[in-house]
Amino acid sequence: MDFLELILTLLGAAVLVYYGGKLVLFSRMLFPQWCFPLSKTFFTSMGEWAVVTGASEGIGRAYAFALAERGMDVVIMSRTKATLEEVAKEIGATTGQRVKVIVADFSEEEAFREIEEEMKHLNVGVLVNNVGVLPSFIPCKFLESEGLDKTITKLINCNVKTLCKMCKIILPGMENRRKGVIINVASGIASFPFPLYTLYAASKIFVERFSQGLQAEYKGRGILIQAVAPFGVSTRMAGFQQTNTVTLLPEEFVQKSLQYLRAGDKIHGSLCHTLLAWLLQSIPLKILHAEFVLQGLQNYVKKKTGQKESVSDL
Template identity: 30%
Template sequence: MALAQLLDNFSQLAGPYALPIFALVGAFSALHYAFRFLNAFTSIFILSGTNVRKFGPPGSWAVVTGASDGLGKEFAVQLAQKGFNIVLVSRTLSKLNALAVEIESKYPKTQTKVLAMDFAQDSAADYKKLSDLVQNLDIAILINNVGKSHNMPVPFLETEDAEMEDIITINVKGTLKVTKIIAPGMVERKRGLILTMGSFGGFLPTPLLATYSGSKAFLQHWSTSLGAELQPHGVQVQLVIAYLITSAMSKIRKPSMMIPTPKGFVKACLGKIGVTGTAGGRAGTITPFWAHSVMHWAIESLGIWNSFVLKKNKDMHVSIRKRALRKKEREAAALKKGH
């Protein structure tokens, strides 16, 4: 009713010019959305990103955190394939050593270094070891992949303090501290690429994953801000947004049109560096996998759906929590019966 009254008042004031003005505004809006659609379409399906070799010559290094499994492992393998030496950082030394052997046997010219580091401990000694390890290396690429989510969806008020602390320590403090070690060398050399793993959980507020969602939202603003600071020094910073991927964290094993394997996701990511149209034009952000990007664009473009998406997000995680709790009860009952 208020809108109708407003339009009526405008028509009276504008007189004979009202119709042309409305037509002009309508045409401008149509053009605006057509341009956004074209930009998204070409970004998602046609444009290629910056070749990662631009960020460092043969013999330069990539540092990958959370490297022993999933996305981190795949980033390490695919960057080794592209000719980078690799520093592997993660919690389990045996897995890191196995991956180092795998990489060096596949790519004999590739060197690897490993550092076993539990980011949840927030150990100054561990960060000193990392700093010493990379001190004389030409680090061209940093993959901030280490991360932690909740063990299952949980209301914030029921979140265990230890889990909350681990999520913030790993996702936020770990990412910042590693970047602060690596980035100065990139600035000095006037080249480099920093990729930080974001999430739809940071792009969209996610009930029952509130702490994780907040940590990823923090990384969105931090990464974009850092990118603006480092861009004059030749260092490119990108937040990488992903929906679900088959991994231990997502607890999903079977890929689908919406859920790629780590291999498929990393290939898409390394092929879309700098193509921000994949993320609805958000500065310093890419959503590289095509199905995730289409969903991102639709949500960004149809802002009126935000409350709808929030409700659906909550309902989905409530359902996941119920299933997880039932499974936990069954396992406890089976264990009790076994004794």
């Protein structure tokens, strides 16, 4: 009996220490300015230029503005030239920083040769890998995706291949200078196996693991690499949902997420999204994967929008 009591006591102590540690870590999220301070010159000390993919709208556009506001010149990329040029004018007029526009279709191999050529003389201190594609806004089962072969190729090229290629282009310069920041935008829905968005969620898990592996490899070289996994952000990809406590404007989310740049190799970007991640991870998968839950999700999205085409931030 004494032995059983000892085991139970040790088990209770272990649980207390585990959750006590989680509470301490969470408490740091409440005070990012004190727990993860960044100097006013932090970003400009990394290098002269910031590069943002998928910068024509949404989160990418917000990152481009935020980094320009912090004194960096910015390179913005997407496949929509007219929109990019408009964003470039706004950034230049608002911040006074230089803006370089590179039109790129990330599904094409040739795009990366052109990007490398365009940037070979730039001192890049920050890279934001934001470009991505959502196969279909309306959630559906894998085999029900329209044009599945093309969808698979497009998603892997945009969400996976582009991430690797951009790091291959930018990382050598950072390693040589022994400083730099790489922010890779993942997704909160990759927090657990997410049916009906299976392909998209799986690609964002790659973003997380790739980022965490790179950080382990290059942190000793003075390079900070972080995956940012947001939940609700009011963008075209999310159907421009109405903002609330959980669903943030892109500008609001980016400003918050940059405060947690030193908080670890993976963050959710804001306090409310961190809480949501912990809540979802505490719910048994049997409940989250229940047919009535999935059907409810599908009906909810259909009610919110009639969109059925793929949605990308290129």
